[in-house]
Amino acid sequence: MIRLESISKQNGHQILFIEASAALQKGEKVGLVGPNGAGKTTLFRMITGQEDPDEGQVAVDRGVTIGYFSQDVGEMAGRSAVSEVMDGTGPVSTVAAELKALEAAMADPDRADEMDEIIQRYGEVQGRFEELGGYALEGQAREVLAGLSFSQEMMDGDVGALSGGWKMRVALARILLMRPDAMLLDEPSNHLDLESLIWLEQFLRGYEGALMITSHDREFMNRIVSKVVEIDGGSLTTFSGDYEFYQQQTALNAKQQQAQFERQQAMLAKEIKFIERFKARASHAAQVQSRVKKLEKIDRVEPPRRRQTVVFDFLPAPRSGEDVVSLKSVHKGYGIRPIYEGLDFMIRRRERWCVMGINGAGKSTLLKLVAGATEPDTGTVTVGGSVKMGYFAQHAMDLLDGEATVFEALEGWFPQAGQGSLRALAGCFGFSGDDIEKRCRVLSGGEKARLVMARMLYDPPNFLVLDEPTNHLDMATKEMLITALSQYEGTMLFVSHDRHFLAALSNRVLELTPEGVHQYGGGYTEYVARTGHEAPGLRS
Structure with a gap:
């Protein structure tokens, strides 16, 4: 279906591909892997014709339709999420938009004198909509959006009011509804909660077209792909098998x-x-x-190319008292919506609690209550003796000094540390070479998250409160973090949608459901075995 034949490509001074070849056959599910900056997105853009190779060619069989999801979703506003999703399916979305406009016109008393013409036109448009399978398509669009955790209200509301992460889901839903012959998905697992991630996994396993996908979620990749194409040092190498x-x-x-x-x-x-x-x-x-x-x-044998992975030995955390945090009769709500009603919860030393729950269940609210970032309406949150807390939340990234470089930020936080130690810390979190001279204001969301994480773990607290710490991390950094935290002797309370992270680090599970709060001894793996589901929203 799609063939990359001896392609070469250079971006500025960086050589991405040198006479590289690979293929995507009908029905194949391929994982595209390689270090950040290796050229994964460029490869997708060449397949879709947005960029050309410098040499060689990209051949796509005649008539093959391609759906491409990228992180750059563009502007969305003025239409409902459902209309935006249906827009990718061609003429039916135009007809659907006219149908909606005519329905509004029929309900408008100022247009009563035009009613005969409006009703006649409505009949014609409705007939065309049925002919194109519009009602079935709208049902499918809603099904896909529901799978990606949209409420009915969000589906029908203006897509412009949604956050960037939810707009990404709309763009992804549009590609999924298209069901093209081939899908190219660049990091579709970013911004998804665990329920949506597992739904997408099942959807893609049932999809009959060809799929090429990149993802920093190891478990997700492993369950979907049956072939891996690796970009490394300008060449493409194909492996027949899953990610493992x-x-x-x-x-x-x-x-x-x-x-x-x-x-x-x-x-x-x-x-x-x-x-x-x-x-x-x-x-x-x-x-x-x-x-x-x-x-x-003699043909010289080259040593294997070693990926630069830095292992950082974090300092041991000081010991806390046995009772780390106690929540008693905590009530918390937003407006008229209650989140917690009489919550009792105790965290003891060396427990590692992962918090599970669907969107809106109160996971981040619980972490904020524990960290003192928000107050309970009634009840008490008591932090134990000798507890030194480190709280990682997405908003922490907004507090960085934009004018400071990465290295200056680290030096400012740790003036007593040696340069070598700080460079090792920076390298460990993906800032190598010139990256440490970047100013904080130009860092991506992922880079900011890594810098905040580096600051927190260099001088480790004995109680870590982590809200989605792996959101922007690539696989290598995630592995380093898991290795470091598995040796950490303090206490943890965290939220994550990465199943590998959950399984590797938790020894307790707090499950938030509409029926109440459930506590499980044993980590995430035991929780899955015991409940029969991987996330609370997936109960059958």
Whole structure:
């Protein structure tokens, strides 16, 4: 269906592809992987014709329809979410818009004298809408939006009133409703809660077209793809298998290449030693010449390309008292909407609570109550003795000094720390080379999140309160964070939609449901085994 044939591409001084080839066949589900900046988005843009390769060609079979979801969703306003989603399906959306306008006209008393013409036109348009399968399509659009956690009110409201994250979901729903022959999805798992993520997973598994997808969610990738294309050092390498198979295979390939490299290095050292020893002796001249020629002809084995992963040893956290936080008879609401009514909850030292619940269940509110960022309406929140709290929330990123560079920010926070230590910390959170000279005002949301996280973990508190800490992290940084936090000896309370993060770090689960608050001993893996579902909103 889609073939990349010996493509080469350069962006400024950066070479992205050198005579690289890969293919997406009918019905295949392919994961596209590679470090940040390797060219994943550029590859998608070349397939959709938004960019051209410098050399080689991108061949798409005649008649193949492509749906492309990217993080840049553009402007959306003036229409309902349902209309916006149906817009991707062609003429039916235009007819639907006219139908809505005619319905409004029929309800307008100022247009009573035009009513006969309006009703006649409404009949014609309604007939056309039925002919195009419009009613079925609207039902499907609502089904997709419901899967992505939209309420009926949000579906019918002006899409312009939605936040950026919800607009992303509208753009994603538009592609899913299209059901093109091939879908290219660039980070569709960003901005999704756990219920939406699992719904999307099931939708994509049932989709019969070809799929190429990037995602920082390891579990999500693993459950969907059956082939992986890796971008690395300008080339495209294809692996037949899921994401876990790809990880095992690359580790094995690197190990074999390293062994081959070491064997060759030992052989070369031996030959060079012989040449050095006997090059001045006439009696060995022929042998020396023969060995020199042999060395010139040898194909040199390169050592495996090592991804730069920095492991940072975080300092041990000071010990807190046994009772870390106690909530007693807490009531909290917003306006007339109650969130908590008489909540009792106790967190003890070294417990790691993950908080589960659908959108609006009160996950972030609970973290704010515990962190003192909001007050209960009634009841008490008591923080225990010797508790040093670190609170990570999305708004913390707005407090960075925009004019300071990444390195200056770290130096300002930790004036006693050595430069080497701070550079290692920065590298650990993805700021290597010139990145540490970037000013905070030009950092992306993901970079800001990583910088705030670095600050919090360099001088670790003994109680971490984390609201979606993995939202903007790539897989390598996420793995580093999981490794660091698994050795952390303090207490944790966190919200995350990353199942790998949840399973690796939790030892308690607090589940918020409309029926009440449930506490589970054991971590997320035990919770799934016990309840039979991966998220509270997925109860059958």
